Amino acid sequence: METESMKLRTFKAPRADIHLIEGGSGPDLFFLHGAGGITADNPFLNALAEKYHVYAPLLPGYGESEECENIRTMLDFTLHCHDVMMALDLDKPIVVGHSMGGMIASEIASVIPNDVDKLCLISSAGLWLDEHPIPDVFAAMPYELPELMFHDPVAGGAMMTAGADFSDPVFLQSFLVQNARQLGMAGKILFPIPERGLSERLYRLNAKTLLIWGESDKLIGQPYAEAFNKAIPGSELITIPEAGHMVMVEQTAAVVNAIGKLG
Amino acid sequence: MKFTWFNLMPWPHLPADFRQKHKSVWVDIDSRLYDPVKGHDVYNDYMDMLEYADALGFDGIGVNEHHQNAYGLMPSPNIIAAAISRRALNAAIVVLGNSLGLYNPPTRVAEEFAMLDVITGGRLVAGFPVGSSMDINYCYGDIPALSRERYQEAHDLIKRAWSDPKPFAWNGRYTKLRYVNTWPKPIQNPPPIHVPGGGSVETYDFCLDNTYSYSYLSFSGYIRAKALLQGYWDRLTERNEPDESPYRAGFAQTICVADTDAEAEKLYKDHVSYFFNRCLHVAPGFADAPGYRTIKTIKAGALSQFSPNLGEAAHMPWKQLVDEGYVIAGSPDTVRERMEDLIKGLNVGNIFCLMHVGDMPMDKTKYSSQLFAEKVMPGLRNMWPDYADDSRFWPTPLEKRATPGPISDRKPTNEGA
Numbered sequence: 001m002e003t004e005s006m007k008l009r010t011f012k013a014p015r016a017d018i019h020l021i022e023g024g025s026g027p028d029l030f031f032l033h034g035a036g037g038i039t040a041d042n043p044f045l046n047a048l049a050e051k052y053h054v055y056a057p058l059l060p061g062y063g064e065s066e067e068c069e070n071i072r073t074m075l076d077f078t079l080h081c082h083d084v085m086m087a088l089d090l091d092k093p094i095v096v097g098h099s100m101g102g103m104i105a106s107e108i109a110s111v112i113p114n115d116v117d118k119l120c121l122i123s124s125a126g127l128w129l130d131e132h133p134i135p136d137v138f139a140a141m142p143y144e145l146p147e148l149m150f151h152d153p154v155a156g157g158a159m160m161t162a163g164a165d166f167s168d169p170v171f172l173q174s175f176l177v178q179n180a181r182q183l184g185m186a187g188k189i190l191f192p193i194p195e196r197g198l199s200e201r202l203y204r205l206n207a208k209t210l211l212i213w214g215e216s217d218k219l220i221g222q223p224y225a226e227a228f229n230k231a232i233p234g235s236e237l238i239t240i241p242e243a244g245h246m247v248m249v250e251q252t253a254a255v256v257n258a259i260g261k262l263g
Numbered sequence: 264m265k266f267t268w269f270n271l272m273p274w275p276h277l278p279a280d281f282r283q284k285h286k287s288v289w290v291d292i293d294s295r296l297y298d299p300v301k302g303h304d305v306y307n308d309y310m311d312m313l314e315y316a317d318a319l320g321f322d323g324i325g326v327n328e329h330h331q332n333a334y335g336l337m338p339s340p341n342i343i344a345a346a347i348s349r350r351a352l353n354a355a356i357v358v359l360g361n362s363l364g365l366y367n368p369p370t371r372v373a374e375e376f377a378m379l380d381v382i383t384g385g386r387l388v389a390g391f392p393v394g395s396s397m398d399i400n401y402c403y404g405d406i407p408a409l410s411r412e413r414y415q416e417a418h419d420l421i422k423r424a425w426s427d428p429k430p431f432a433w434n435g436r437y438t439k440l441r442y443v444n445t446w447p448k449p450i451q452n453p454p455p456i457h458v459p460g461g462g463s464v465e466t467y468d469f470c471l472d473n474t475y476s477y478s479y480l481s482f483s484g485y486i487r488a489k490a491l492l493q494g495y496w497d498r499l500t501e502r503n504e505p506d507e508s509p510y511r512a513g514f515a516q517t518i519c520v521a522d523t524d525a526e527a528e529k530l531y532k533d534h535v536s537y538f539f540n541r542c543l544h545v546a547p548g549f550a551d552a553p554g555y556r557t558i559k560t561i562k563a564g565a566l567s568q569f570s571p572n573l574g575e576a577a578h579m580p581w582k583q584l585v586d587e588g589y590v591i592a593g594s595p596d597t598v599r600e601r602m603e604d605l606i607k608g609l610n611v612g613n614i615f616c617l618m619h620v621g622d623m624p625m626d627k628t629k630y631s632s633q634l635f636a637e638k639v640m641p642g643l644r645n646m647w648p649d650y651a652d653d654s655r656f657w658p659t660p661l662e663k664r665a666t667p668g669p670i671s672d673r674k675p676t677n678e679g680a
Contacts, residue, residue, distance in 0.1 A: 067558075069412075072409060138400075138407075138552050138553060139290075139401065139546070139548035139549055139552075140548055141547060141548050144548075173561065173562070176561050177558055177561050177562065179553045180553050180554055180555075180556060180557075180558055180561055181558060182553070183553030183554060184407060184408035184553050184554025184555075185408065185554070186553075187406055187407050187408055187552065187553060187554045188406055188408055188409065191400070191404075191406050191407060191552070191554075192400070192401070192404040192406075193404075
């Protein structure tokens with residue numbers, strides 16, 4: 001795995017200057033990260049880069065991307081991410097989104113259906129089922145997250161908290177700032193209920209769609225995989241065992257292989 | 264000095280093992296702990312206390328807004344304010360306040376505050392809080408990163424609704440109204456405005472920009488409040504404001520008065536413990552929704568008043584609570600001395616006196632309040648002689664005010680119902 005192949009660079013989009021992780025060779029793949037964000041050394045992105053030319057923009061407020069007060073609504077998020085796609089001059093890239101990123105990817109594919117013909121939603125947010133309420137990550141304490149995010153919370157938790165020392169005030173402050181920037185931004189489409197009417201727009205989507213779900217996803221569980229599968233005509237659902245919400249972290253190779261099905 | 268007798272209205276029937284058995288006093292508290300029949304007495308007792316404080320000569324009687332909260336039983340403080348205003352005839356009615364962004368449309372606040380001001384003959388102090396994260400984000404679903412923008416727009420709309428003599432159109436981001444034409448208008452236009460804040464840098468500036476009084480409603484006492492209020496005064500100095508009137512700021516303090524220091528401990532210790540142990544048991548996950556505090560404020564080091572360190576008070580012995588200023592308690596002399604430290608140390612002219620604490624019963628509350636009014640307040644009255652004429656932050660009521668007229672001497676009954 002060649003981590004040096006992924007580069008972080010700044011990029012000017014119409015609404016905000018953002019940071020973009022880019023690298024690899026092969027067909028273009030546009031990746032939208034989840035509420036937790038993503039970094040250039042992410043093993044999943046690097047595995048994708050062996051088969052694809054990966055473009056992974058960081059949403060405003062994530063990493064070094066500047067905050068953007070003018071992105072408030074679902075439509076703003078959708079258009080901003082589509083703006084980035086256009087500014088990168090991507091012609092029908094494979095669009096992949098995880099969790100919140102899946103929600104935005106579904107919106108792009110529904111609102112501007114002619115620009116997306118291959119779509120992969122991994123543990124995607126965007127729907128709400130009253131019988132299966134999604135746990136409130138905004139009120140969760142950091143120590144409660146591994147249980148929600150991973151099939152193996154011990155291993156996942158160790159990964160999440162590597163280098164974290166909450167008793168150090170300097171670390172705590174930088175953690176709170178990062179949390180406020182990232183989850184503050186995410187909250188605009190996920191708080192208090194992670195649903196902004198997507199189900200009423202999915203009929204417009206005409207991309208070949210692959211749904212990838214961790215079998216033991218405790219955040220956005222299997223009923224959501226089934227609901228997406230039902231709502232998107234011709235979609236295919238691939239369930240990956242021994243994986244939770246962070247399926248591409250816990251079963252990287254299996255997810256990369258599955259995306260290969262989109263061609 | 265202006266002393267406001269302030270009641271949070273805690274539910275006094277939380278079980279002794281509440282802290283151990285329940286996750287949070289706020290947001291997702293078990294509703295089976297509430298009993299509406301007991302609640303009937305609780306509300307009426309609490310309103311009696313507020314009215315009694317008016318009779319004792321407190322300058323103001325105060326209420327505030329909380330939701331899904333067992334230490335604050337006033338989702339609508341305006342209802343309590345209206346109810347007490349017919350028997351409390353002299354004190355300012357301090358509503359601290361209405362979380363502006365939660366009212367849809369926010370002209371509702373302009374209307375209800377105008378009603379209160381007119382009913383009371385111009386005795387309203389209008390509180391304009393953003394609201395706590397628990398209230399506005401977790402209970403009312405307001406999106407944290409947008410709360411301040413919504414608040415600011417609501418504020419501008421309410422102020423204009425009071426001041427503009429003609430109907431106007433309002434094309435806001437959060438509120439669109441073709442005809443804004445608030446009836447009635449307040450007697451005081453605008454009423455004095457107090458803004459409860461928790462250390463947000465933006466709120467300091469907002470108060471200074473608009474000549475509003477900044478209130479710090481802390482539960483951890485005046486010693487720990489020093490840094491936060493100093494931040495406000497430093498900001499005022501930095502901006503070269505024309506005066507540093509102590510009435511530009513207010514502070515909430517738990518106060519218990521008895522004949523002697525020992526009697527205060529004996530009488531009030533358990534009720535104070537009830538407050539810090541049971542009432543302030545807030546799940547840390549609800550303390551601060553990400554995005555609620557601005558980056559600037561977090562970097563300035565302001566954490567939620569419900570950050571883990573408040574939990575320490577739950578286990579503190581009485582002496583430590585008193586020594587560290589969480590509670591000002593003791594004989595009238597002791598309390599007066601500590602109050603002088605508070606008033607001078609924080610440079611505040613408005614004190615929100617938390618005289619009813621936790622599950623304190625009526626007789627003790629009255630006893631403590633009466634001692635404060637008669638033996639403590641007079642000695643503190645003129646601590647700011649240079650600003651005695653500063654009327655910007657306190658109501659100027661009508662000279663001639665109506666009183667409730669006679670109806671009959673009937674008692675409540677279900678007969679004929």
